[in-house]
Every structure is written in C-alpha cells, then in structure tokens.
Amino acid sequence: MKYKLSEILSLSLDVGEAMIKSGAEISRVEDTVRRICEGYNVKYIEVYAINTLLIATLRNDKESVTESRRVTYSNNNFYELERVNELSRNIVVNNVSRKEVLKRINKIKVDKNMYLMCFGQMIAAGSFTIFFGGNALDLLFSAIIAFILFLVDTFLNKKNISKIIYNFLASFIIGILAIIASKFFVLNIDKIIIGDIMLLIPGLAMFTSIYDIVKGDTTSGTNRFVDGLFLALSLASGIAISLFIGGKI
Amino acid sequence: MIIKLLSASIGALGFGLLFNTKKSRLPFVFLGGFINIVSYEITYMYTNNIFLSSAVCASVIYIYSNIIARIIKCPSVIFVLTGLIPVVPGAALFYMMQNIVLSNNYLAIKYGLSALYTVLGIAFGIALFSMFLNIFRNTHNSLKK
Numbered sequence A: 001m002k003y004k005l006s007e008i009l010s011l012s013l014d015v016g017e018a019m020i021k022s023g024a025e026i027s028r029v030e031d032t033v034r035r036i037c038e039g040y041n042v043k044y045i046e047v048y049a050i051n052t053l054l055i056a057t058l059r060n061d062k063e064s065v066t067e068s069r070r071v072t073y074s075n076n077n078f079y080e081l082e083r084v085n086e087l088s089r090n091i092v093v094n095n096v097s098r099k100e101v102l103k104r105i106n107k108i109k110v111d112k113n114m115y116l117m118c119f120g121q122m123i124a125a126g127s128f129t130i131f132f133g134g135n136a137l138d139l140l141f142s143a144i145i146a147f148i149l150f151l152v153d154t155f156l157n158k159k160n161i162s163k164i165i166y167n168f169l170a171s172f173i174i175g176i177l178a179i180i181a182s183k184f185f186v187l188n189i190d191k192i193i194i195g196d197i198m199l200l201i202p203g204l205a206m207f208t209s210i211y212d213i214v215k216g217d218t219t220s221g222t223n224r225f226v227d228g229l230f231l232a233l234s235l236a237s238g239i240a241i242s243l244f245i246g247g248k249i
Numbered sequence B: 001m002i003i004k005l006l007s008a009s010i011g012a013l014g015f016g017l018l019f020n021t022k023k024s025r026l027p028f029v030f031l032g033g034f035i036n037i038v039s040y041e042i043t044y045m046y047t048n049n050i051f052l053s054s055a056v057c058a059s060v061i062y063i064y065s066n067i068i069a070r071i072i073k074c075p076s077v078i079f080v081l082t083g084l085i086p087v088v089p090g091a092a093l094f095y096m097m098q099n100i101v102l103s104n105n106y107l108a109i110k111y112g113l114s115a116l117y118t119v120l121g122i123a124f125g126i127a128l129f130s131m132f133l134n135i136f137r138n139t140h141n142s143l144k145k
Helices: A007-020 A024-040 A080-092 A097-109 A114-131 A136-154 A161-183 A189-200 A203-215 A218-245 B001-016 B023-047 B050-072 B077-087 B089-100 B105-144
Strands: A044-050 A053-059 A064-070
Touching: A007 A024, A007 A044, A007 A053, A007 A064, A007 A080, A007 A114, A024 A044, A024 A053, A024 A080, A024 A203, A024 B050, A044 A218, A053 B105, A064 A136, A064 B105, A080 B077, A097 B001, A097 B023, A114 A136, A114 A189, A114 B001, A136 A161, A136 A189, A136 A218, A161 A189, A161 A218, A189 A218, A189 B089, A189 B105, A203 B105, A218 B089, B001 B023, B023 B077, B050 B105
Parallel strands: none
Antiparallel strands: A044 A053, A053 A064
C-alpha cells in the first residue's frame, strides 16, 4: 500500500466534510467516504455520518485508526457539491496524496461568482413578488430589499452566528424595510414581504430531511426537520415583530 | 396565468443562480420550475385540494429530476430542490403571521393549516417515489448479480 492508513482516512474525511458543508444527502456522504477508502484498498471501513458529525474508522490486519469531524455550518452550494462529487470519483480511480486533495478542495471553494449569486437572489425575490400578485413597482422594491439582504449576508459572516438568530434578524429587516418603503410609495407590502421571505424559508431543509429519512438516516433526518421547524418559527416571529412595530399594515 | 407560470420558473432559475449551480444546468432548472408549477395548477384546478396537488407536483418533479440527472450525469438533488421552490408555502406563512398580529384567529388557523398541508403533501410525494426508486434499484442490482 502506497499511503499510510491515517492519511487515507484524513483525505477521505476532507472530501466528506466538504460534501456535508455544501448540502449533500447523508447517504451520499457515507457512500462517498466508503468508496474512496475502497479505492485505496483498505480492508475494513466503518463510516457514520449525521448532518453535524462525520466519524470513520479504518482497519487493516495490523492497525486501526479513527478520526472525526464536527460540522457546524452548512448551506446549499450545488456547484461545490457537483465538483466535490466529481473529485471523489477521480480520487477513487487515480489515488493521490492528501496535499493534492486539499489543494483541489480549496480551489473548488474559492470558485464562486458573487455577482451572479446576488443577481440570482434579486430575480428570485422579484419574480416571486410577481407570482403572488404584485406589480412592477413591488418587483423593484423587493429586488432592492433582496440586494440589501445579500449585503447583510456577506457582511455578517454567517459562520459565527446562530442560524436561528440570523433568520430572525433577516426577516425583521425585510419587514421593517418594506414598511418604511410603503410610507413613501404606494405598495403592496404583503407581496413584497412574501417575495423576500421565499429566500429564507427552510423548505429546502425540510426536503433534504425527508430524503434522509426515506433513505434510512433517521437521526440526521429528524435533526434537519426540527432545525427547519425552528427556522420557520424564528422567521415568522421576526415578521410578526416588524408588523407590530410598523402598525399592522 | 402565463405571467404566473413564467414568474415561478424565473424564480426557480434565480434560486439556481443563488445556489451557485453550473451554467450548463440552468435551462433544466428553469424547465423544472415550469413543470412543477404547471402540474400543481392543473391538479389544483381539478381537485381543489392543496395536499393532493402538492403531492402530485412533488412526485412529478422527483421523477423529472431523476430522469434528467441520469441523462446529463449530475446529482439529482439540484433539480429537486430548485424545482420545488415555487410551491414552498411562503405566502401562507406570511398571512398566518399577519392574521395572528391582527388577532383574526380563524384566518390564522386557516392559513397555518394550508402551509402544513403543503409541506406534508410535498413530503408524501417525495417519500413515496423515492421508496419506489429504491426498491426498483435494489431489485435491478440483485437481478444483475
């Protein structure tokens, strides 16, 4: 065997961690780690993953090693997910060192187009404002609020702040901004707020959780489900408080 | 109506951009949002039932994204998540909160229930078809061996 057992373990967990962070299903993560280790001809592999923890033990005839990773932060990034997936397939075929793997993962992480993401957020908010029955002026304001939200998002550095508090804050900002804007222009506040709320709603977390439960990962499924429930609650209370302050529309 | 359908699909596309999807996948994301909202509206027109229509549109989008993922070789989760965006109950959640603030209990419960039905319907649709797919794959693999 060309590489040490501990090096193989570390590099496979690096890939698994990157996958959890970009919002993959749990069964896919476990499968990937197992497949990478099999690619390096490791005999016995035990992997366990939930949405906040990844732990694996590799064993051959002489020794056994265990390593774990704590994952505190994850969001949906499909480009990263897809590229890491390709990378894992690549690793299985031609075995590379850990240094190389880390270099490639870092390269994938840097590769993101902020302007395009901002633009995506703006057109998503705007088009859902139209979808629920707003007019052109509403579209403009909901796009502006989405832009401000994006600035807050990049400025706040979500890694250091609890997701629930962030959601509460963001929905409060949305409500207040919409109410302030309506003092100067004639707007349908409800349509603007709904369009912007769609960006924050944890519907996606709910769907991934159902995915996980059906595939048999009940622990991470229920984790994500309860997480989504509380996110929805914090979102709703943020909106409610802004409505109370702004005079109930 | 046309405006509604188009804006829903553009919304799905916007989420595709926001989640940093590869550019070559974006047309399929747009199509997914369109198929989703069309199937929802058609079912809702005939049955007038929120639970049933969200279950139908979730299963349609699940099948669609698995087919597309097989064809262009990428994770199917991309199309499931972006395609389901147009039926996420944002409006119901907002109106529920607004009516709680205005203390209209009856309306608040009505909107809250409709949000709950939508989430349950989507969960049901996805769970049902991913179970089918799992069973199909398992039998397929065991037959191969």
